[in-house]
Amino acid sequence: MPFYVAHRLFAAHDRALAADLADRLAIKVGPDRVFLPFCDTDEEDLVAEVKGRRLFELDRDRLGHLDAMIAILHGPSLDDGVCMEIGYAIASGVPVVVLTTDFQTYSMTEAGTRLEFPDPILQAVATRIVRVATLGPSPLPSVPGQSRFKGFQARNAAQTSTAIDTAIDTLLDLPGRVPLPTASPVIPGAAVYVEPSPYLSRRMGHLAESLAGGGHTVVEPQRFTAPDPIAGALADLAAVRAAARLLVDVSGPETPPGAALLIGAALASGVRVAAFQSYPAFTHAHGREPNWRNLMIQYAVDARLSSDEAALSWLVA
Structure with a gap:
């Protein structure tokens, strides 16, 4: 059973981040145990009568049969496809590590409980949350003519690298399948x-x-x-x-x-x-x-x- 990397697909920088994470994870567990959507469904070259449905079927077939999922979620606007995949995995007993570099926290009221995400259900169901919210260390003092933007880029790259490595270590430390977080529903069955x-x-x-x-x-x-x-x-x-x-x-x-x-x-x-x-x-x-x-x-x-x-x-x- 593989490790599933859930991530936003629709821009090159999102896919590159997920590929970096998948590559580092593959070094530790072997490439055949890592599944990276878009990459491993051959989306660019896939031919199907209804391509979107086929992509959904390929991903869904894997979601309930995983060792674990690692999901990348950033910012207040969270990818709905990733969130759907988290819900499917959690309901199937699959442990989920959520990785974020968001520096904001959220609450339902001004003085309410601080949450990692805008909707508390993500925090409630995640097996672990890895949050690396600060930039990497400042680079050495700049030399004349050196771009300050390069220094800032390096600090963001260091933050991302730390987040990925921490998330992978957390993922590999997880137990096996986990019981679904529960609360007793007080509703009629036909509701x-x-x-x-x-x-x-x-x-x-x-x-x-x-x-x-x-x-x-x-x-x-x-x-x-x-x-x-x-x-x-x-x-x-x-x-x-x-x-x-x-x-x-x-x-x-x-x-x-x-x-x-x-x-x-x-x-x-x-x-x-x-x-x-x-x-x-x-x-x-x-x-x-x-x-x-x-x-x-x-x-x-x-x-x-x-x-x-x-x-x-x-x-x-």
Whole structure:
């Protein structure tokens, strides 16, 4: 079983960072035990009738059968494909190390608990978090004519190098498969869990009311309002895995990170998932079909819905 390197795919510097990490990990465990998406799915040369779906299938087939995952997440806008992969791995008992060099921490209120990520569910489920938040040491005093930008580049390169090596050491120190973090769900088995988008929460609140008015038992997130956001996040994860269905608003520039993670956990747990998106925006990549969301999200869900009526129909289908 391999080690899976989950990372943002869409820019050269992200792929280069992940390749550096994968190469260093391969030196320690052997190249055949490291899987690097995009690289190892031969994305540039892959030919398939529906290329995006095939890429999703190749990655999903590996996610539940890993020794461990190492996931790279930086900044407040977290890659939804990576978050979905984390959710799938965690729900499959795979330990996950999350690597970040973000120098910010986050909280639900001004004086609230400080968190490593904007959504507390990522901190709640990660087996380990490696956070290297400061630049490397200052270089030697500059000499006349030497660019200060080179010195700053060197400090960032040193920070990245430290983060990668620390994350790999942490990964190799992990135990085997780990029990899923749990909290007892206090929901009926036939409930539908409704996850709003932070970009359009008012509309999703209306949808939850509409579903409840249609006779459905609706469960909504706890983690953003609970006194203990980590406990609330674990309760949300347990509720999703115990629900009959998961309905997620994926509206916004990308699927919100917690929503993406819950989609992955639901898929691994056999819970049917629908995405609610009134106004889709499509992405286009060479050789792929148009995607209305990250392909790991698009192909994890059973249906894409755009109205209250469609949601009600899906729940009885």
